[in-house]
Amino acid sequence: MRIRLPWCVLAMEIPRAERRMGGELSMDAQQQDSWSMEPQPDxxxxxxxxxxxxxxxxxxxxxxxxxxxxxxxxxxxxxxxxxxxxxxxxxxxxxxxxxxxxxxxxxxxxxxxxxxxxxxxxxxxxxxxxxxxxxxxxxxxxxxxxxxxxxxxxxxxxxxxxxxxxxxxxxxxxxxxxxxxxxxxxxxxxxxxxxxxxxxxxxxxxxxxxxxxxxxxxxxxxxxxxxxxxxxxxxxxxxxxxxxxxxxxxxxxxxxxxxxxxxxxxxxxxxxxxxxxxxxxxxxxxxxxxxxxxxxxxxxxxxxxxxxxxxxxxxxxxxxxxxxxxxxxxxxxxxxxxxxxxxxxxxxxxxxxxxxxxxxxxxxxxxxxxxxxxxxxxxxxxxxRRLHKRALRNAHSVRSAIMTAALDAIVVMDANGIALEFNPTAQRIFGYTPDEIRGRQVADLIIPPDRREDHRQGLERFLETREGRFIDKHIGNLTGMRKDGSEFSVELTICPVHAAGRQLFFGFLRDLSEPGRTEIEAAA
The missing domain is CATH 3.30.450.20 (PAS domain)
Structure with missing residues (x-):
């Protein structure tokens, strides 16, 4: 069974767990029901x-x-x-x-x-x-x-x-x-x-x-x-x-x-x-x-x-x-x-x-x-150090489970726009393997050519002003591009996260095309 989580909450929790390496991530029965990760005294x-x-x-x-x-x-x-x-x-x-x-x-x-x-x-x-x-x-x-x-x-x-x-x-x-x-x-x-x-x-x-x-x-x-x-x-x-x-x-x-x-x-x-x-x-x-x-x-x-x-x-x-x-x-x-x-x-x-x-x-x-x-x-x-390692392992386990089970595509990139990770749903929707995305610009992978300059300008503006049109908002009727060049409608939310001294961006995309909605409904 696949799960759906609030996008920005998901984006914040994964790096937060990595950032709090000193805190041991523990889950009692109530916390497991709510998927809330609460670190112990750090x-x-x-x-x-x-x-x-x-x-x-x-x-x-x-x-x-x-x-x-x-x-x-x-x-x-x-x-x-x-x-x-x-x-x-x-x-x-x-x-x-x-x-x-x-x-x-x-x-x-x-x-x-x-x-x-x-x-x-x-x-x-x-x-x-x-x-x-x-x-x-x-x-x-x-x-x-x-x-x-x-x-x-x-x-x-x-x-x-x-x-x-x-x-x-x-x-x-x-x-x-x-x-x-x-x-x-x-x-x-x-x-x-x-x-x-x-x-x-x-x-x-x-x-x-x-x-x-x-x-x-x-x-x-x-x-x-x-x-x-x-x-x-x-x-x-x-x-x-x-x-x-x-x-x-x-x-x-x-x-x-x-x-x-x-x-x-x-x-x-x-x-x-x-x-x-x-x-x-x-x-x-x-x-x-x-x-x-x-x-x-x-x-x-x-x-x-x-x-x-x-x-x-x-x-x-x-x-x-x-x-x-x-x-x-x-x-x-x-x-x-x-x-x-x-x-x-x-x-x-x-x-x-x-x-x-x-x-x-x-x-x-x-x-x-x-x-x-x-x-x-x-x-x-x-x-x-032992608790750090265990907390990091726990965080990685949670992250891996979330990234694997998410119905939506999750794309992670750095401040230079370089792709760091596509979750399995993103790989399936856009048609890329992990080796194909490594070290490449996200804009070149999933954004149509006529929209790429807008993406780069928006990224530069956010890094200077900490403000952006797509940041922490649900934006629908956008156009995404698959590996074969075909375009389709997507809904997008971008959550910026500063973790381990790096600026990261988590992009959550939902396929709004007819095949995409049909697959999501079938999975649900």
């Missing part, structure tokens, strides 16, 4: 509220994943950099501690040889009278408060003089308090040395070994043999350098960010230092080695470096030597050493992680917001 802002979530996620998710990956890589890089800076700082602190110990021992070694020379001179001058030697050792001890004791042990291992540095000052040990050290390791080893050689022992132990709860002083014992002028062995001298200055220097700067610096002896017990307590406290059997056994195992194996565990990071170095600048051959008791450890608790590492993450989040949140905003705008833009 414009970019109207589309923003109707962005499909799936489309938004397709845009945002890859960008968000890239940002998250960059965030993770940057986070790991920053954390690693912070750990390296922390390692450099603590390694430097440990190195300073070792240099401090070495510096103290260089002085102690020189003093040890000085004590040996005093003993040698005193014994050669007066083998039985030690008073002058005692006074010299007292004076030296008073000038060196970090020396725990100075002593002279004869060739049989009996202490002859011992000067002790106590809180009240230096004093001579009473004769009844002098010990027999003949079985002590340091004496046995030192007795085997030659002149000018030094034996060093870290934390010289009691022969019976330490007991639980016993305080073992952090002491480095230096000993060297003393020979007479004729080469006979007179005995050995011993100097115990204790640790307050050593511990204090190393612990300086500790507790920065929870960092703990400690000195641990070769048995795995850490030093406790304070106003009243100074030493390696066995703490009833509890030590570093029993508190953190796996960390201690790796420290013993590696000697120097860092270890990470669930408790934190541990930077460490092992000290068990005298400096080369002492100027003497040194021999140490095997396995005797101190370990300088800098412990960074896990809580401090977590705090560092949080600080780095917070710093990155300050940057990441605005970036994420920008990604979401841009993603939403892009999704809205895509949705708008």
């Amino acid at each position: 414009g970019f802002l109207g589309v923003l509220g109707r962005v499909p979530v799936t489309q938004f996620l397709r845009i945002v998710m890859p960008l968000t994943l890239v940002m998250a990956l960059a965030f993770v890589l940057k986070f790991r890089s920053e954390v690693a950099a912070d750990e390296e800076r922390l390692f450099a700082r603590e390694a430097n602190a440990i190195e300073r501690g070792i240099r401090q110990i070495e510096g103290e021992l260089e002085i102690a070694a020189r003093d040890l040889f000085f004590v040996g020379s005093l003993v040698k001179v005193a014994l050669e001058d007066s083998p039985e009278d030690h008073s002058g030697l005692e006074q010299n050792l007292l004076a030296l001890a008073q000038s060196r408060p970090d020396y725990k004791q100075l002593s002279f042990i004869d060739a049989a291992g009996k202490e002859r003089i011992r000067v002790e540095n106590l809180e009240a000052g230096a004093r001579l040990a009473p004769e009844g308090g002098l010990r027999d050290d003949s079985e002590r390791d340091y004496f046995v080893h030192t007795s085997r040395l030659g002149a000018g050689e030094i034996f060093s022992a870290m934390d010289p132990d009691n022969p019976k070994g330490p007991r639980k709860g016993e305080l073992t002083k952090p002491v480095i014992r230096l000993t060297t043999p003393v020979d007479g002028a004729s080469g006979e062995r007179l005995g050995i001298v011993a100097l115990d350098a204790r640790g307050p200055a050593i511990l204090g220097e190393f612990e300086l700067g500790a507790n920065e960010g929870g960092v703990q610096r400690m000195i641990v002896n070769s048995a795995g017990y850490w030093a406790r230092s304070g106003p009243e307590v100074e030493g390696f406290m066995l703490a009833h059997g509890k030590g570093f080695q029993s508190t953190l056994p796996e960390v201690w195992r790796q420290i013993v194996e590696m000697g120097k470096g860092r270890v990470e565990s669930s408790d934190g990071l541990f930077y460490f170095d092992t000290f068990g030597r005298l400096a080369a600048s002492v100027g003497a051959d040194t021999k140490g008791l095997g396995g005797s050493s101190w370990v300088l450890i800098s412990a960074v608790p896990r809580a401090t590492l977590h705090a560092t992680d949080i600080r780095v993450a917070t710093r990155l989040l300050v940057i990441a949140v605005p970036v994420l917001f920008a990604i979401l905003t841009v993603g939403w705008l892009l999704a809205a833009s895509r949705e708008r």
